[in-house]
Amino acid sequence: MAHVYAVGVGPGSSKYVTEIVKDVVLGCDIVIGYKYTLKTIESLLAGKEVHEITMKDQEDAYQRVARTLGDKKLVVPFTGDVNFSESEVVDRLIEIFGEVQVIPGISAVQVAASKARVPLDKSRVITMHVTTSIEEKKLELQKALIDGYSVVLVPRPWPRIPEKHFMQSEIAKYLKAHGFDTASLKVHVFEFLTTDKETEFVGTVQDLEGREFSDLSVMVINQTKLESYINFDD
Structure with a gap:
């Protein structure tokens, strides 16, 4: 067998x-x-x-x-x-x-969230890295941000078909076009995580416009607020 x-x-x-x-x-x-x-x-x-x-x-x-x-x-x-x-x-x-x-293995999503100090239980994890339509995933991204969640996102590299290419720059432009204040959204972009080529970009979503990142990248839009146990009543 x-x-x-x-x-x-x-x-x-x-x-x-x-x-x-x-x-x-x-x-x-x-x-x-x-x-x-x-x-x-x-x-x-x-x-x-x-x-x-x-x-x-x-x-x-x-x-x-x-x-x-x-x-x-x-x-x-x-x-x-x-x-x-x-x-x-x-x-x-x-x-x-x-x-x-x-x-299972250890995902770059887990590593990116850890490095950005964004807890996954207060986040929405979204992958655009599929060959099928991502229109519903784009709406999911909007809803997550409106609801106040952080987002850990794997973009979609497709340079040969520009209308399917949805990397960091395209994501930033998409969110701005749909009314988000991208200048106030904090973002981390990690490339080549855990390797000797690893890099981290920290800025705002607006800063991503026109920037190019590797296919091997993960972005974290950080809307996390500190909520330690000491801040809650019994």
């Missing part, structure tokens, strides 16, 4: 790969993943059959391996947490392979 695992390998540093994911990768025969993701776990890949893929050829790779998998174990690693922003691919793996075991 084939064993297929979809695993999260953290936001970039090998230090953020969990022990259970390491064990699964070490125990597998085949690995299919994107270049950046494979780089994160390269020390675990000795002796494995490795397929480096892109969005264009991933389907061919999955189908090719499915035809010859037999009793071998396959791991498909995802940057961050496999349960966030990867549902389209995981659903396709289930369609192709049937039973797929999902093992």
